[in-house]
Amino acid sequence: MSITAGILYPGYSAEDDYPALQRLLGEDVALPLVHTEMREDAHRVDALLDVGSDEVLADGARALLDHEVEAVIWACTSGSFVFGWDGAREQVEKLQAVTGLPTSSTSFAFVHAAARLGLRRVAVAATYPADVADRFAAFLAHGGIEVTRLSSRGIVTAAEVGTLGREQVLEFAAANDDPPAQALLMPDTALHTAQWLDELEGRVGKPVLTANQVSAWEVLRLAGDTRAREGLGALFRQTGPADGPLGGAGPH
Template sequence: MTKTKLRLGLVFPGGGCEADFYRFERDTGEAVRVYFAQARYGAVEGADHHPDALRETARVDWIAQAAHRLSQVPLDALVWACTSGSFINGRRFAEEQARGIAAATGVPTTSTSLAFAAAAHALSARKVSLLATYPQDTVAFFTSFLAEYGIAVETSRSLGFDSGWISSGFDGDALMRAAEKAVAPGTQALLIPDTALPTLDVVDALEKRLGLPVLSANAVTLWHGMRTSGRVVPVNGLGTLLADFGQMPAA
C-alpha cells in the first residue's frame, strides 16, 4: 500500500530560494511535498532586513492571509518560513505568532526561528557560531532570541545584506568561504539564518570541511516542519540534521 505523502505548507516573504525546497522534495522521492504561498512583507527604503520592516513582516494577519491560499491542500503542517520575521520580537512573540497562525488556519504551525531553537537543542548545541546575511543590528535580535532558549552565540559574522533578494543571489562558493571565517573554536554548530539564502547544495560539504553540524534556515525549516506534522522522512546528502536527526521520533 502506498504511503500518503507528507504535505508541508511553506509561507515566506519574497522568494528566490524555492530550488532548495524542491531539491528536498526530490531527494525524499516525493514522500514529502511542499506547497508555497508568498506573504506581504515590510520594507524601509527598500530594505526588508531592517528591524522596523521585519516587525511589519511578522504580522500574523499577513501570514495567515497567505496561508489561507493553501486551504485546498490537506496540509500536515505549516511553517512560517522566515527567520527574521519570526525572531524579531523575541521568544514569546515567536511562540504566540505560531499559535496565532495555527488558530487562524487549523493547521499545526511552526516557524524557522522556533525550528532553529529546536534543532540546536536536538543537537545539544548550546554554544554556536553564527553566519548571518543580515545587517549587524538585525543580527543582534537573533542573538538575543537564541539566548532566550539558552543558546549562546560565541561568535557571529554579518554579511550586511539589507534584503533577502540579495541573499538569494549569494552563491555556494562564497558561502563556503564566509562560513569558514565565521566559525570559532569550541563551538558546537554553525547557524546560518535567512530562508532566502540557498544552502542545501553545500551544507553537506560544509559540514565535512568544518567538522561540525551546520544548521541552515532551509534545513531547520524542513526538519521542524516534518516534526510538527508528527512524521519525519530522513534524507541523506543534505546535512546531519535532515539525515541522522531526521530519524528522531517526532516531538
C-alpha cells in the same frame, strides 16, 4: 507514508531551496509553498515586523490550506525572532489559530534542531545587518543556546542575499566558524543552502544548520515524519519523536 507539509515564504529570493529539498527528501514528501506579501524588502526591524504581521501571515495560511497540508512553517527567521521570544510564540499561536494545524516558525526550528543535536554552544554566520543579527543571538540565548561568535555580512535585502552562490556560501561559512562552537548556524531563509548542506559541513568540520534546512525539518517533524535521511546534513541523519519538548520553550 506520504507527507504534505506547507511552507509560508516571504517574497522571492531562495524559495527554490524548497523544491530542491523536496527532491532530496524523496517522492513521498511534498512541500507546497505560498509566497507571503513583502511590502518592503529590507532586513530592518520595522520592515520585518510588517513582513511577519498577523494579517500577512493569515492571508498566506489560508492560501496554503488549499494544498491540504498536514503542518505549517512560517519560513522566515528574521520575520519571527524580531518580535522577541514571547512575540514569536504569539505569532505562531495566532497563525496556528488560522491553520488549525501543527505550526511553527524558522526561529523556533533553530532552537528545536539545536536541541535534537544536543547543541549548547554555536557560532552564527548571519547575512543580516548587525542590529538584526543581535536579535537572533538574543533569541537563541532565551532558548538556552550560547552564541560563541556572531558574524554579520550586513546585507540589507533578501534579494541580494539570494544571489550568493555556492562558493560564496561555503566561504562565508568557513570564515565565520568558531572552534569552541559545536555547530554553525546560518539563519537567513533568503540564503541558498539546500543543495550544499553536506558540503557546508565538510568545509566547516561540524554540523551546520541553515534556515531552509531547519524549516523543512521542523515542518516534517510536526507532520509526524522523523525518518533519517542522507544528503541533508547531520540534522536529518537523526531520528527522534515527532513531537514533545525538544529543549527550551516555545511552539512544538
